[in-house]
Amino acid sequence: MSDKPEKFIDENGLRLDGRRVNEIRPMKMEIGVLSRADGSCYLEWGKNKVLAAVYGPRELHPRRLQKADSALIRYRYNMAAFSVEDRIRPGPSRRSIEISKVSREAFEPVVLTHLYPGAVIDVFAEVLQADAGTRTAAINAASMALADAGIPMKGLVSACAVGKVDGQLVLDLNKPEDNYGNADIPMAMTADGEITLLQMDGDVTQEEFRQAVELCKEGCRQILEMQKETLKNKFTKLEEVEISDDEEDVDVSALVESTLESLEEDETSENDEDIEEEIETDDVEDAESGDEAESVEEQEDSFQDVDEDDIPEDNDEDVPEDDEETA
Ligand code: UDP
Numbered sequence: 046m047s048d049k050p051e052k053f054i055d056e057n058g059l060r061l062d063g064r065r066v067n068e069i070r071p072m073k074m075e076i077g078v079l080s081r082a083d084g085s086c087y088l089e090w091g092k093n094k095v096l097a098a099v100y101g102p103r104e105l106h107p108r109r110l111q112k113a114d115s116a117l118i119r120y121r122y123n124m125a126a127f128s129v130e131d132r133i134r135p136g137p138s139r140r141s142i143e144i145s146k147v148s149r150e151a152f153e154p155v156v157l158t159h160l161y162p163g164a165v166i167d168v169f170a171e172v173l174q175a176d177a178g179t180r181t182a183a184i185n186a187a188s189m190a191l192a193d194a195g196i197p198m199k200g201l202v203s204a205c206a207v208g209k210v211d212g213q214l215v216l217d218l219n220k221p222e223d224n225y226g227n228a229d230i231p232m233a234m235t236a237d238g239e240i241t242l243l244q245m246d247g248d249v250t251q252e253e254f255r256q257a258v259e260l261c262k263e264g265c266r267q268i269l270e271m272q273k274e275t276l277k278n279k280f281t282k283l284e285e286v287e288i289s290d291d292e293e294d295v296d297v298s299a300l301v302e303s304t305l306e307s308l309e310e311d312e313t314s315e316n317d318e319d320i321e322e323e324i325e326t327d328d329v330e331d332a333e334s335g336d337e338a339e340s341v342e343e344q345e346d347s348f349q350d351v352d353e354d355d356i357p358e359d360n361d362e363d364v365p366e367d368d369e370e371t372a
Contacts, residue, residue: 047225048221048224048225049221049224049225050221050225052211053210053211053215053221053222053225053226054066054210054211054213054215060210060215060219060222061219061221061222062091062219064217064219066213066214066215066216067215067216067260067263067264068216068217069090069205069216069217069264069267069268070090070091070178070217070219071089071090071091072088072089072090072091072185072268072271073088073089074086074087074088074089074185074186074189074271074272074275075087075088075275076189076190076192076193076275076276076279077193077279078096079096079098082098082099082100082190082194083099083100083101083193083194083195084098084099084189084190084191084192084193084194084195084196085097085098085099085190085193086186086187086189086190086193087186088182088185088186088189090178090182090185091176091177091178091217091219092174092176092220093172093174093175093176093177093178093179093182094172094173094174095170095171095172095173095179095182095183095186096170096171096173096186097168097169097170097171097183097186097187097189097190098168098169098171098190099166099167099168099169099187099190099191099193099194099196100166100167100169100194101116101161101164101165101166101167101194101196102116102161102164102165102166102196103164103165103167104163104164104165105117105163105164105165108163110165111162111163111164112158112162112163113162113163114159114162115158115159115161115162116156116158116159116160116161116162116163116164116165116166117158117164117165117166118149118152118153118156118158118165118166118168119149119165119166119167119168120145120146120148120149120152120168120170120187121145121167121168121169121170122141122144122145122148122170122172122179122180122183123137123141123169123170123171123172124141124172124175124179125171125172125173127173128172128173128174128175128179129175144180144183147180147242147244148168148170148180148183148184148187148233148242149168150241150242151184151202151204151233151241151242152168152184152187152188152191152198152202152241153241154199154235154239154241155198155199155200155201155202155235155241156191156196156197156198157196157197157198157199160197166191166196168187168190168191170183170184170186170187176219176220177218177219177220177222177223177224178205178206178217178218178223178231180204180231181204181205181206181231181232181233182204184202184203184204184233184242185202185203185204185268185272187202188201188202188203188204188272189201189272189275189276192272192276193276193279199235200235200236200237201235201236201269201272201273202233202234202235202241203233203234203236203265203266203268203269203272204231204232204233204234204242204265204268205217205231205232205261205264205265205268206218206223206229206230206231206232206261207230207232207257207258207260207261207264208222208223208226208227208228208229208230208247209226209227209228209247209249209253209257210222210225210226210227212227214249214253214256214257214260216260216261216263216264217264226247227247227248227249228245228246228247228248228249228257229245229246229247230243230244230245230246230247230249230254230257230261231243231244232244232258232261232265233265234261234262234265236269238262238265240258
């Protein structure tokens with residue numbers, strides 16, 4: 046029995062999940078969620094849950110795969126076995142290999158790979174829960190993970206799908222729209238609207254296609270805003286930490302100053318005691334050896350008065366020990 050709904054859009058223009066045709070599903074993202082990855086992002090979009098991790102740039106092994114003039118981007122899209130109702134067989138499938146390829150190509154025009162010849166940038170996108178639009182969700186997360194890893198890029202990549210249900214174009218397909226709609230057109234683009242991924246499943250007219258691109262641009266613009274906001278939040282937080290560190294510095298320096306002052310006071314009194322102690326010890330030693338105490342200046346003068354010719358050219362062994370000399 047098919048679960049195909051009779052209607053996807055009601056008389057009020059609302060879709061099955063209550064969205065308007067040009068609305069995307071609620072999205073939230075967080076970056077820096079994995080400590081071992083150079084960059085990472087966890088993204089929820091509707092019921093989709095995706096984790097992206099970026100490693101690199103790092104030296105590519107085996108070396109025969111290295112590119113002499115640029116870094117290689119490797120992208121692995123994977124759906125967890127538990128991500129959908131029917132268990133997904135672990136390991137690569139035709140679908141996941143295809144998605145990995147087109148997603149890698151979505152980043153190649155923006156990542157400044159020429160800066161890292163011989164290196165590899167690994168992008169892993171793990172779909173933990175799938176509910177239509179996982180390749181676009183993964184691209185959005187991967188884009189953030191790349192930025193989080195500090196990989197130089199011309200800009201962020203944002204992705205969204207446009208589809209057709211009930212003869213109307215709709216933005217960001219949900220599961221029934223994806224499964225039973227007339228068309229599914231996932232796209233990825235840069236902030237300038239340069240399309241880096243475009244796939245199409247189903248039929249649309251040329252005019253509908255043009256409108257689909259415009260609709261998708263609007264969706265990607267909204268996603269880009271969220272991506273930028275997430276990055277800004279992270280770096281604003283870092284700045285705050287730095288500011289509070291500075292404040293601590295001020296306190297610390299004040300503390301250091303007052304500690305130094307009190308140390309100076311202590312030192313003066315301790316020095317007095319030391320001097321007294323030294324004088325007492327010297328007196329005892331002098332009395333024992335019968336030598337006269339030399340002032341520091343006198344010792345220095347006598348050191349400077351030594352004629353260079355008097356110093357043996359040979360190694361240190363020939364230089365008599367102080368004790369021996371005085372003995
Ligand atoms: N799906 C599934 N099993 C699979 C592949 C996909 O149940 O082996 C579901 C999953 O919810 C996915 C949706 O079908 O999000 C649409 O898949 P599609 O191939 O269109 O890719 P996506 O829209 O996720 O990028």
